[in-house]
Amino acid sequence: MESNSVSPMPDMAPMAEFDKTPPTPPEDTLPMDDLPPPPTTVTVQEEKEKEAHRHYEEENEWGCGSWLEYALVMILACILLLASLALTLYWVIKHRGGFAWRDDPIKQFNFHPVLMVAGFITFSGFSILLYRICRCCRRIYVKLLHTVFHALAIPCVAVGFLTVLDSHNLAQPPIPNFYSLHSWIGLVTMGLFAIQFVVGFFSFLILLCCEGATAGFRASLVPIHASFGLTTFMLAIAACLTGLTEKVFFSLSDDYVKSPLEAGEEGIVVNTIAMVLVALGILVSFAVRSPTLRGDAKVCVTERL
Template structure:
């Protein structure tokens, strides 16, 4: 063989076809969801501002709490009663209660002892005896206690006092109605001739008193009980009616006392005649009833004008709740 001849190249193996499938990840590789979040850069300025705002907020809350405590202490100091205040309160409340019940008891004693008790239309003169007793019971005793409830019931919830106030006024309504019918029947059925109605000062004052009493009851019932169903929407309206209702309530009570005193005088003059000037036993009883009613007007007016006797609940309202 020739030495310069080239040996033939060996035959190459066929090239493998390219595999297009991606390689499988190793088993220990974590999914992207389980990786920790990338580190964030912390802004020191924002961190300081946040700390300052938190401290200011804490200081503001502490100041609010201190103001509430100070207001509570100031309220307690201003409204704390001593022995003298409690003695005054107890004295006038007990005195008013005695006069309210005593005036009714004296009226009953006067009618039963000196005018032979009560009757109905078969005896018009005895039917008249229902008039003074029932009018004193309704307009003075029941109405007086209903007014004083806001000073007597100092430990009860406001809604309960309102309900009791309404109940006492409701008890006065049948007394006034029957007493009014009794005096009309006794005048119209009187023999030998009927007695005229609504001619005296007593009857005029009584008629005005009944009108104001009816208006007070209707307005009070709808404003302070029925409208409580929409307490939030009617709060401002009911608050504006409170001083008006209280003023006209006291006015009605004073007019009732004026009507009772003039009625007692009228009855004493007609039934006693010349004996009234001699101050016999019945005259003294009639004058005692009148003076107890006048004393009652003074005591009730004093109790109502004393702002210290007004019920005030110890309620602290936070500014965040307003």
């Protein structure tokens, strides 16, 4: 009987040693720095805003003629706004004897034309033109300056109104109030000015408190506010013209009726003030209504930057 024996194991190949060298990277692998950035997802709203920006910028690309028109109108309007006040001061100081208070009602009246021109014409005119002058400023800053200039006009108008009442009541004999066309136009102008300021200040506060919720309301209010603002400015010019005419008729009487030259330098100065006011009415209305000088589109672009 054969003895049990364990057959020898077959010869096995020796185990290969573990290769500790790191694998060679593929030749086509690029460093991360050289890879392009991942594509960004652009929403439909962002695409519309970009398209709107491009549209605004294309529409507002000005040529040499547009810039010349803008510079000419703005510079001339600013010069005339300051000239109207300077000429009124010159007329009152040189030909009307200067200023006084209640001890001299005639000279107290001289505050009336100066302050009314300062408030209704100079300050209000600059406040209207700010939307054309400050084309590159953010709209919130332009609105703030617009409010400041209107606020500066309020004490001028208030004191000018009180001085004419005092001078009439203290005169010997007293002069009736609110009997002339000039006074009626002036009252309407002051009423519209007060309404404009209250509405504008109210909408400005809403802008600061809840801009997004009231965007539609404020957008519908803008053309109404702008139209009544220009109307108020034109009524102020009409009140100044009728007031100047009334004053020279009472003060220069027959000499002015014959010819302003026979009335001397004062008649020429008064007529010059009147023509400056007429020119301001033309220039300011043109600056506000001209499509070329409007800065709405550019302001809209600047607001988003």
